[in-house]
Amino acid sequence: xxxxxxxxxxxxxxxxxxxxxxxxxxxxxxxxxxxxxxxxxxxxxxxxxxxxxxxxxxxxxxxxxxxxxxxxxxxxxxxxxxxxxxxxxxxxxxxxxxxxxxxxxxxxxxxxxxxxxxxxxxxxxxxxxxxxxxxxxxxxxxxxxxxxxxxxxxxxxxxxxxxxxxxxxxxxxxxxxxxxxxxxxxxxxxxxxxxxxxxxxxxxxxxxxxxxxxxxxxxxxxxxxxxxxxxxxxxxxxxxxxxxxxxxxxxxxxxxxxxxxxxxxxxxxxxxxxxxxxxxxxxxxxxxxxxxxxxxxxxxxxxxxxxxxxxxxxxxxxxxxxxxxxxxxxxxxxxxxxxxxxxxxxxxxxxxxxxxxxxxxxxxxxxxxxxxxxxxxxxxxxxxxxxxx
Amino acid sequence: xxxxxxxxxxxxxxxxxxxxxxxxxxxxxxxxxxxxxxxxxxxxxxxxxxxxxxxxxxxxxxxxxxxxxxxxxxxxxxxxxxxxxxxxxxxxxxxxxxxxxxxxxxxxxxxxxxxxxxxxxxxxxxxxxxxxxxxxxxxxxxxxxxxxxxxxxxxxxxxxxxxxxxxxxxxxxxxxxxxxxxxxxxxxxxxxxx
Numbered sequence: 001x002x003x004x005x006x007x008x009x010x011x012x013x014x015x016x017x018x019x020x021x022x023x024x025x026x027x028x029x030x031x032x033x034x035x036x037x038x039x040x041x042x043x044x045x046x047x048x049x050x051x052x053x054x055x056x057x058x059x060x061x062x063x064x065x066x067x068x069x070x071x072x073x074x075x076x077x078x079x080x081x082x083x084x085x086x087x088x089x090x091x092x093x094x095x096x097x098x099x100x101x102x103x104x105x106x107x108x109x110x111x112x113x114x115x116x117x118x119x120x121x122x123x124x125x126x127x128x129x130x131x132x133x134x135x136x137x138x139x140x141x142x143x144x145x146x147x148x149x150x151x152x153x154x155x156x157x158x159x160x161x162x163x164x165x166x167x168x169x170x171x172x173x174x175x176x177x178x179x180x181x182x183x184x185x186x187x188x189x190x191x192x193x194x195x196x197x198x199x200x201x202x203x204x205x206x207x208x209x210x211x212x213x214x215x216x217x218x219x220x221x222x223x224x225x226x227x228x229x230x231x232x233x234x235x236x237x238x239x240x241x242x243x244x245x246x247x248x249x250x251x252x253x254x255x256x257x258x259x260x261x262x263x264x265x266x267x268x269x270x271x272x273x274x275x276x277x278x279x280x281x282x283x284x285x286x287x288x289x290x291x292x293x294x295x296x297x298x299x300x301x302x303x304x305x306x307x308x309x310x311x312x313x314x315x316x317x318x319x320x321x322x323x324x325x326x327x328x329x330x331x332x333x334x335x336x337x338x339x340x341x342x343x344x345x346x347x348x349x350x351x352x353x354x355x356x357x358x359x360x361x362x363x364x365x366x367x368x369x370x371x372x373x374x375x376x377x378x379x380x381x382x383x384x385x386x387x388x389x
Numbered sequence: 390x391x392x393x394x395x396x397x398x399x400x401x402x403x404x405x406x407x408x409x410x411x412x413x414x415x416x417x418x419x420x421x422x423x424x425x426x427x428x429x430x431x432x433x434x435x436x437x438x439x440x441x442x443x444x445x446x447x448x449x450x451x452x453x454x455x456x457x458x459x460x461x462x463x464x465x466x467x468x469x470x471x472x473x474x475x476x477x478x479x480x481x482x483x484x485x486x487x488x489x490x491x492x493x494x495x496x497x498x499x500x501x502x503x504x505x506x507x508x509x510x511x512x513x514x515x516x517x518x519x520x521x522x523x524x525x526x527x528x529x530x531x532x533x534x535x536x537x538x539x540x541x542x543x544x545x546x547x548x549x550x551x552x553x554x555x556x557x558x559x560x561x562x563x564x565x566x567x568x569x570x571x572x573x574x575x576x577x578x579x580x581x582x583x
Contacts, residue, residue, distance in 0.1 A: 071523050073514030075546075083577075088568045098478055111457040117447065149456070157470075167570070221571035228576075237577040242568075268549040269507075283583045288561050293550040295496070297503040334523060337514050339503055339546075346563040347581035384499035388492050 069307060070329065073299075074336035077272035078260035080246060080295065081287060081343045083364065085389060087224060087242040091167070097158075100143060100165035104156040107148040113139040128180070135182035142170040145184055171221060178218045234363045237349065244387045245364040247350055248373055249280060252358040256373040258382075260338050261357065265318030269294060273341035275315050280359055282351035287343050294339035296385035298378060301335035308333055340385060508547040
């Protein structure tokens with residue numbers, strides 16, 4: 001800090017707004033505002049203010065020849081690889097009931113189905129519509145049998161325990177309709193009701209089945225509950241399709257953690273996360289590291305400091321180049337700081353058979369299962385960054 | 390020496406003013422001759438208009454119905470029940486929204502705390518506070534670290550992490566997949582290889 005700046009500061013400090021004629025406009029603007037300080041250097045600047053600056057002291061002291069290992073914390077990057085939910089969530093019973101209620105109210109308010117706008121008179125489509133409408137009484141297929149224009153139009157609420165609102169039943173009704181059947185089973189019109197005239201040769205089989213000329217098979221949607229769900233296969237990614245699953249690995253000490261490793265050389269967290277995913281769980285995963293910044297961190301102090309020698313990583317060129325300097329030296333590590341990077345998996349599966357960290361197993365777990373698997377301390381630093389669903 | 394400019398004189402003196410009307414009002418001087426209509430004249434004459442498309446006529450016909458608009462009439466009990474259902478739904482939605490918001494807040498706070506921790510660490514993983522706690526006497530490496538801590542090594546990872554260049558460049562198209570009600574037919578693609 002030279003004398004000129006000092007005097008300028010004094011001018012700035014003496015009175016809040018500077019008189020116009022003492023300095024030029026740009027200088028006035030700069031002085032009257034707080035000097036801009038980069039956020040990254042704020043801590044360093046704060047450090048500078050408290051103790052006397054160490055630079056001068058260091059210049060006088062000759063360099064120490066006997067090298068003690070530098071004190072450090074182990075700096076870890078840890079990709080939190082998650083599989084996003086593929087399915088929408090299960091509806092609660094209230095939501096199901098409410099949606100059906102609203103659909104039926106809409107049926108009461110909407111104008112009636114204008115049949116001749118959609119079907120020309122006398123066409124097969126018109127005939128089919130007439131047949132279906134007789135059974136279900138309305139155009140909508142997912143609200144059960146309800147006619148908003150009939151005498152029972154007021155009775156739009158379903159009774160307690162009614163299954164019409166269940167999504168499975170609605171899917172079923174849609175499929176029946178697509179296959180050309182009625183959405184509800186007709187009263188069986190078997191041979192018994194036809195005055196003994198043999199229509200189908202079976203007393204119980206209805207007329208609908210008799211008139212079925214060609215069978216239309218409509219593909220049913222896959223069940224939401226998969227085989228992996230039933231077997232509770234924690235290594236499968238087809239499990240819990242409506243939840244986020246997180247990849248956990250069992251490390252050398254037998255603890256379940258997110259995959260993690262030291263940040264080597266000059267690499268940054270994003271590169272480190274990509275590298276760790278490859279080195280721990282193989283290359284056969286289509287992954288994406290979402291951002292450059294961490295989404296959470298975990299600090300842990302060891303009971304006893306660990307003396308460790310920094311080695312180079314073969315995937316990080318800067319770590320090999322820096323080996324003669326900073327890398328390769330010994331460090332006394334008092335603890336570790338892990339920074340979690342959010343990552344997504346799009347396809348593929350983890351494979352720990354060729355990993356370089358001594359991981360023995362992996363699991364894909366939902367949030368509440370992660371809680372059971374990891375240690376309480378780890379969980380408390382991890383829980384806030386994990387999504388509920 | 391230049392002749393004095395006439396610009397000011399022209400603006401204020403009535404002698405120099407050439408036109409009395411502003412240019413925007415200049416159009417008002419002439420009588421409006423064209424009829425005020427946006428359609429052609431022959432369309433206004435009887436029976437000469439363009440024939441409407443039959444489909445448009447049909448749609449307009451079917452949009453009308455003698456039974457609409459329909460009043461929704463509720464009995465007293467039914468109206469009360471409806472009101473209760475409505476209130477319950479609003480409460481439920483509020484609860485869902487609050488939960489979602491709280492979750493986002495938690496995630497944001499976790500992210501901010503992590504970034505703050507990253508900002509304060511140097512390449513040895515130590516903050517200034519840690520350094521004070523662990524004490525001096527570490528040796529040469531420690532001094533180098535202390536020098537580095539105040540230089541560019543302090544918060545290096547943080548500075549890189551804050552860069553937003555090309556954040557969306559690697560965003561895969563699969564990320565745009567929306568959630569569905571039923572799973573894909575062949576399940577998760579476990580056999581994907583690079």
